[in-house]
Amino acid sequence: MAQTRRPVRWGLLGTGYICSEMAKALALVPDARLAAVGSRDLERAQAFVEPHALAHPDVRVHARYQSLVDDPQVDVVYIGTPHSEHAAAARLALTAGKPVLCEKPFTLNRNEAVGLVALARERGLFMMEAMWTRFIPAVAEAKRLVDAGEIGEVVSVQADFGVASTLPPKHRVFNPALGGGALLDLGVYPLALASYFLGPVSAAQAVAQLGTTGVDVHTLFNLRHARGGLSQGLCSLRTPTPCQATVYGTAGRIDLQAPFFHSEHLTLVKPGQAPVERHLPRRGMGYAHQVAEVHRCLQQGWLESRVMPLDESVALMGWLDSMRAQIGLRYPGE
Incomplete structure (x- = not known):
């Protein structure tokens, strides 16, 4: 008898539009399951889960990002926060020992990207920028x-x-x-x-x-x-x-x-x-294909995708920095 593979249990860090699209995408991947959602607002997390209840029953809600990444029932964390929070949220998940799919742009700038990649490699954890278009x-x-x-x-x-x-x-x-x-x-x-x-x-x-x-x-x-x-x-x-x-x-x-x-x-x-x-x-809006890539990498024991490698994400952040400098756009705190 063939062995049934356990579903990959996803935690969504964030409750905005892109996280809602990811929840829909997870329902299109047979071995994916939405296990938990994290927000800084419990009521917002609960409201987020309601329209997805039919496809994803029994989703846990967390009122703190830390409790989401610490959830033992979560295998992979998807970061769907605003750009300025990507690095901090991904670092939280990696420090908790969770593989990460981080929404694009990978970080706010190259320095943040370098730090994240170093942490993922130090911890021996999978991480990928959610450049979903490459996988459609x-x-x-x-x-x-x-x-x-x-x-x-x-x-x-x-x-x-x-x-x-x-x-x-x-x-x-x-x-x-x-x-x-x-x-x-x-x-x-x-x-x-x-x-x-x-x-x-x-x-x-x-x-x-x-x-x-x-x-x-x-x-x-x-x-x-x-x-x-x-x-x-x-x-x-x-x-x-x-x-x-x-x-x-x-x-x-x-x-x-x-x-x-x-x-x-x-x-x-x-x-x-x-x-x-x-x-x-494509499946749905197209996000399901990057979910399948994450699953493939995890099953192979790879720490990054061959299609969207980490060094390329870092390099592209560097060129975004360069172009922002040319047009005179600097973000607070840089």
């Missing part, structure tokens, strides 16, 4: 096609992510104390995509418009990559953009149809040939 089927297939040489040598990537935000000025995306701004909230998507297909970044140039709260609301950046490739990214809280991405090679291109960050369609275009369309459905 369309992006995974695009990477397979690139690695197979279908578009020749990759020379460039272009991607954009813009919305016309109607959120109030006090919302976290506009709050410098919470790590707000288009670059850290949306720009991480085109940045990470470019790094995935072109390899390490070696230089970055950024220009931006700053809003009334002091954070960037519209940012453009150009990147040079160590292997010679070039990429361009745009992120905006002022205007809706197509949210498309294209990977250009010497023998063709791959278009990830909008919105590229959770696309279900790609088009392979080669000169003199009919475009090849591929439909690659």
Whole structure:
């Protein structure tokens, strides 16, 4: 008789929108179970659990982050707090001996990222930045096609992510104390995509418009990559953009149809040939695929993902720091 594998029990640290999406994603992964939710407000934690009760019965609620990470019924902690709290929350979980999936951006800056990675490695614990787009089927297939040489040598990537935000000025995306701004909230998507297909970044140039709260609301950046490739990214809280991405090679291109960050369609275009369309459905909004990656890594005994390695997360935080310096955005306490 085949042995049944015990579900991986997740604890969500945070009760915002992204944690709600993660709760939905966990319900789509057969060996995942939402075991506990932590908030600084017990009533808020209880209210968070209610709409997920059918998919996740018997979820424990904690009114302190510390009690969540200390919960013996939690195997992995997902960090879904505002950006400014990522490092402290992840450190809390790692110190308690729990593997961590930390929402992007990984931390507020490179120094925080370096400290977290050092702690995870010192403790021998798994940790990964929640760069979920890398794991959706369309992006995974695009990477397979690139690695197979279908578009020749990759020379460039272009991607954009813009919305016309109607959120109030006090919302976290506009709050410098919470790590707000288009670059850290949306720009991480085109940045990470470019790094995935072109390899390490070696230089970055950024220009931006700053809003009334002091954070960037519209940012453009150009990147040079160590292997010679070039990429361009745009992120905006002022205007809706197509949210498309294209990977250009010497023998063709791959278009990830909008919105590229959770696309279900790609088009392979080669000169003199009919475009090849591929439909690659994702599970839910797409977060379930990164959950499956965490499970795979834990089952293999790996301390980090080969697809989203820790050193790359640290490097990308460094380039975000560099671009913020260029546009004049410094967060409180830095």
